[in-house]
Structures are given as structure tokens and as C-alpha cells.
Amino acid sequence: DADVTQTPRNRITKTGKRIMLECSQTKGHDRMYWYRQDPGLGLRLIYYSFDVKDINKGEISDGYSVSRQAQAKFSLSLESAIPNQTALYFCATGDRVNEQFFGPGTRLTVL
Amino acid sequence: GQQLNQSPQSMFIQEGEDVSMNCTSSSIFNTWLWYKQEPGEGPVLLIALYKAGELTSNGRLTAQFGITRKDSFLNISASIPSDVGIYFCAGQRWEYGNKLVFGAGTILRVKS
Numbered sequence: 575d576a577d578v579t580q581t582p583r584n585r586i587t588k589t590g591k592r593i594m595l596e597c598s599q600t601k602g603h604d605r606m607y608w609y610r611q612d613p614g615l616g617l618r619l620i621y622y623s624f625d626v627k628d629i630n631k632g633e634i635s636d637g638y639s640v641s642r643q644a645q646a647k648f649s650l651s652l653e654s655a656i657p658n659q660t661a662l663y664f665c666a667t668g669d670r671v672n673e674q675f676f677g678p679g680t681r682l683t684v685l
Numbered sequence: 686g687q688q689l690n691q692s693p694q695s696m697f698i699q700e701g702e703d704v705s706m707n708c709t710s711s712s713i714f715n716t717w718l719w720y721k722q723e724p725g726e727g728p729v730l731l732i733a734l735y736k737a738g739e740l741t742s743n744g745r746l747t748a749q750f751g752i753t754r755k756d757s758f759l760n761i762s763a764s765i766p767s768d769v770g771i772y773f774c775a776g777q778r779w780e781y782g783n784k785l786v787f788g789a790g791t792i793l794r795v796k797s
Contacts, residue, residue: 578727616691616773616787617728632784664727673718674775674785676727 577601578677580665586683593652595680597665603675605668606648608632608640610661611679617664623648655684691774691788699796704761706791708774716777717750717757718785723770731772732759766797 578599587593597606604625609617619632621640629640637659639651652659660683666674691708698704708717716735720728732743734750734757741748745762757774774788 614694614789616689616789618787619784622784630782666727673730673733675730676720678725679727 578665578667578675580663580677580680582680583678584681586685587655588685589656591655591684593655593682595650595663595665595682597648597650597677599646599648599665599667599677601667601669601675602645603667603669604645605674606642607666607668607674608638608648608650609664609666609676610634611664612661620650620663652682655682657684660684689774689776689786689788691791693791694789695792695794697794697796698764700764700766702764704764704768704793705758706772706774707756707758708776708788709756710776710786711755712776712778713754714776714778715754717748718775718777719746719748719757719759720773720775721770722773722790728773761793764793764795766795769793769795 581596607622608620611617618634620638621632622630623642626642641649663680665677668674689708689710718733719731721731722728732741732748737754738752739750748759771790771792773790775785777785
């Protein structure tokens with residue numbers, strides 16, 4: 575079984591809809607991250623959490639929110655999706671030396 | 686914000702050739718990481734570097750942490766078709782809260 579799982583893997587939605595992307599991990603890491611990947615831009619950090627009670631904004635948090643439901647679960651929400659949020663989204667977990675381990679990604683398309 | 690300049694942007698090489706790519710920054714980093722992403726998958730960690738000057742190998746891959754701490758290099762020897770993918774460098778600075786900053790990636794294509 576994969577250490578970091580993301581659901582759904584693909585999602586097509588319409589402008590204005592609320593979307594939640596979920597991430598679960600079995601690695602036992604305290605640190606979890608959400609990234610967005612766009613062609614030619616690499617990965618950009620949206621939000622991160624160092625433990626269940628800790629939530630921090632990343633580089634591009636506007637338009638997104640997160641919830642850390644448990645050590646193993648970290649979800650990303652788009653309250654009102656817009657077309658420029660069309661991208662590949664990755665969840666990652668990290669150990670103390672911050673070698674991050676990525677999930678398989680969610681491809682989100684906002685029409 | 687932090688920026689890493691990764692080059693080349695893409696490479697199309699013949700099977701068996703060696704490959705070199707690098708990542709530079711105007712800032713000093715404490716850790717350099719190299720990841721590979723294959724189509725439809727998330728990035729997978731290849732090599733982690735923790736000390737200036739460090740040279741680390743993983744099979745046919747060799748990466749170095751630059752002496753100035755502002756750059757890192759990844760070499761792949763004797764490329765094979767399964768080396769195809771996007772290679773990302775990532776840097777970590779203690780002053781940046783231990784978050785990773787990623788380069789834009791190098792797309793590698795191998796002609797067999």
C-alpha cells in the first residue's frame with residue numbers, strides 16, 4: 575500500500591463550486607504539506623502543518639484553506655473554485671530532516 | 686521570495702549519454718534535494734545533500750552540494766530510457782522555516 579494517498583486522483587468541476595482534496599499518510603510523519611504544480615513553475619507551497627494544532631500559510635495560500643483532522647490526514651479546500659486553480663495538486667509528508675515524500679497527485683480542472 | 690534557477694529546462698539525449706543539470710540561487714541553502722517525477726506520479730526523492738562540498742551517489746546518479754552553498758549539480762551516467770521524467774532540485778534554509786523551495790524542473794527525454 576502507498577505511504578501517501580490522495581483522493582480524488584482526478585476532478586473536473588465548475589467555477590464557484592467548493593472542492594475538497596484529501597490526503598492520508600501511513601508514514602507516521604508529523605509534517606504535512608500541500609503543493610500546486612503548474613507547467614514550467616515547479617512546485618509551489620500552498621499550506622503546511624507541523625503537527626495537528628499547527629497550520630501555516632505557504633507561498634500561494636489565497637483562495638485555499640486546509641484542515642488537519644489527525645496526524646495522518648490533511649485536507650485542502652477550494653471554497654469557490656476558479657479556472658486559474660486548474661493544476662496538479664500534491665500532498666507531501668516530511669520527517670525531521672525535511673526529506674519530503676509525495677503522494678500521487680490530484681489533477682483538478684476548473685471549467 | 687526564494688528562487689532556484691534550474692537548467693537546462695529540457696534535454697533530449699541519446700541512450701548511453703551522460704546527463705548534467707544544475708540548480709543555482711542567490712541565497713545560501715542548508716540542504717539540497719533532488720527529485721524525479723514520472724508521468725502521472727508524484728516526485729520521488731533521489732538524493733539528499735546536507736554539507737557543502739558533499740558528493741553523493743545513488744546508482745548511476747551523482748549529486749553535489751556546491752562549496753558556496755548556493756548551487757547543486759546532478760549527473761546521470763549512461764542514460765537509459767527509464768531515466769525519462771522531470772528532475773527537480775529543492776533547497777531548504779533554516780531561516781525559511783525549513784520549507785522546501787523547488788526549481789522549475791528539467792525535462793529529460795532519452796532517445797533509444
